[in-house]
Amino acid sequence: MLNKFKFITLILLLVSVNSCQDEYLERTPTDAISAADALASVENMQLVLNGVHRGLYSQSQTIFPGGNTARANNHYWKPLGDNLAGYLIHSANANNLSWRSAMQWNEHTIQTSLTSELLWYHRYNIILHANLLINGIADSGFTETAALNEILGQAYTYRAYAYLSLVQHYGRGYLIGNPSTDPGVPLLFSSESPFTSEPRSTVQVIYDQIGSDLDDAIAAFENGSGRTGSGAAAKSQLNINVAHGLKARWALSKGDWSTAATSAVAARDGFPLMDETDWLSGLNTNTLSEVIWGSHVIEAETTFFRSYFYLASNTFNGSQIRNNPKIADRRLVDAIPATDYRGKAFLPDAPNSNTSAANGEGGWANNTNPLYTTEEEFDDAIAAIKAEYGLVSGHNTHPYMHFKLKNANPGTIDPDDVIYMRTSEMHLIEAEARAMLNDITGAQDALRPLGEERDSAYDVTIFNTQQSLMDHIKFQRRLELWGEGFGYTDKIRWDEGIDHAADGGSGASEVLYQGAYQVDRPSINDDWIFKIPQAEINANPNLSSGDQN
Template identity: 80%
Template sequence: LARDGFPLMNEADWLSGFNTNNLSEVIWGSNVIDAETTFFRSYFYLASNTFNGSQIRNNPKIADRRLIDATPDTDYRKKAFIVDAPNTNSSAANGEGGFGNDPNYTDEAVFDARVAELYATYGLTSRFNLHPYMHFKLKNKNPGSIDPDDVIYMRTSEMYLIEAEARAMLNDIPGAQAALDPLGSERDSAYDVNIYNTQQALMDHIKFQRGLELWGEGFGYTDKIRWDEGIDHAADGGSGASEILYQQAYQVERPSVNDAWIFKIPQAEIDANPNLGPGDQN
């Protein structure tokens, strides 16, 4: 019932930037008022590669290459992730920044032309670094600016995925397939839900769909906790993340054996609340 009246977005809307609550799928979100919001409070300041903030300009946000490589070309969501973006950061932690170091380009003219094309397409300037697998899922309405945009919390797609996962966990294979099919068929022109015909195959596919559909919207952390899965950026050829930058977060044990997943109670709360003491800390 939660998704009634909120139809799935089409390709044009899905690729439009996720910057307005006026999209058909949005069930709940924050309407941001430009005159009352500083750019430091904007989610796009942290997450959108078109936002004119120093962190974004220097370090564009990239997707896990394993997720994007597993996405079929018939799925239009793949268009939001630029697999062949040149690495323009001469100080890149992976040592592959700048023409001559980028293994994906052997012709400097081709490298430069692709850079110019991406700048023009997404409204960027030469101050913005590019990087393979960078995303343009979340885009400012006014690219290259510091204008804040709406923040979406809940969409119809999530409702389909919640139902599919619940039915898969109950081993209701037809029910899970029926819940998945509208979403998968809308996003992928060659989608065939019937190939996921066991409980394990369905659960693996639902995890993939959640990772792709909800990428950048804040679900990965809690999904890992629910599924008791760790993080391993080195597995299966690597995610593309830098071990130098990620350090201890590059490989993280699953939540059931690692309390680092649990948010700490703020010390100010413990100090002020007579019903809490140091022993209550998570």
């Protein structure tokens, strides 16, 4: 049946997919391609892929028609996972781009919010363009070549990536529900009007489709040409490592521990762990050795005050950060061993310079840190932090503020890369999977390289039971991947709620966090599931109000 995907959802792609009047996907620079020519050659198919690559980080209306300037796609979706999970903690009241509203759980729980609508819109745009390539290659009659297989592998990987994102946000978690009956999202296989889709499929059906797409992607990549180019731009291209990495995430989220472990090993092949210098450099470039996949944000497509670093990095020169420095959970930071260099990325003793801080302790008059006995010492400490990290005069400081994510040019609004997949994550996936298989030695072996690189006194052998290993793996994920957006899906997989008050408190303000200060675990609280956009329900004849989460 015709799926209209009206409004800011898929129907808007009718303009770019089926019209020869306008450019197709690549709008900046002018190497655009019309829909009529999109499948005419391998070179043109690559242009389609290049458009999808840029669509990952562009403002949502720039590459894919429609959307809204208030979201720059993965610049927003990536840190959103830690914003929702209470990992990326706000220290003051600032709501640029609805970032505070999202933190307070007043975005994804509302079916008319931009967050609910645009995440759906963006992921289905990716699926539609993946379908265009997959279907077009199947019907093209082109001779199979390595270059064609490389494009096909990327298309299948993109479709799997988008469906995994959709089902993990708009469906109940696989491990905490009944996937064979829980509603997932609609499947879409068409690549041209009338965009026939299915009704809402079960979580299991969507997971099966993801698995099939990833297997097809890996098979295509095995006969592909490999990534082209070099440097940061090359890692914008998906490759066989990315497909294995997504398969590891997919398998972990469904409890297929053996597949998760073996896929994680395959994903990290050829991408060695970063050393201390690189880890502390700010995670702002794809050129870091362990980056498997990331968006290389070109200057012509910079999103300025819509970027990941605007929302999450304390060195960005934007009001969201200057007025509201982001802090880490003090329970996590206080648990970092002194021998672990990752602790250097967090400043528990930073003075609270913000007189509008949510905890009411901003400014010298409210100082509670005994390190600062005079106002001069207090002000000197603020000045030293600003000088070391390149902050401008308007930047506030706050206890437990982080400098894990840092602009390459601090104190500016210059664009930086957005990293999606790292080797460290793959070590942690393998470790968790082997721990869940009760393979104690295997889990320790997976953790050892990561732990010994980060902590000069690391001894994995002290974690010698399944429970102690899992507790340690959770700690390592929260520390190593902090700020990179994994908190939301981790908490769903582990069936953990949010409690900023427990164990001495996280440092978050209950007045600021409101209903998100304490949230029941996902298995008993359906608010973890994103609302389907009301515009989609209104327009899609295969959905009704009864399909709303």
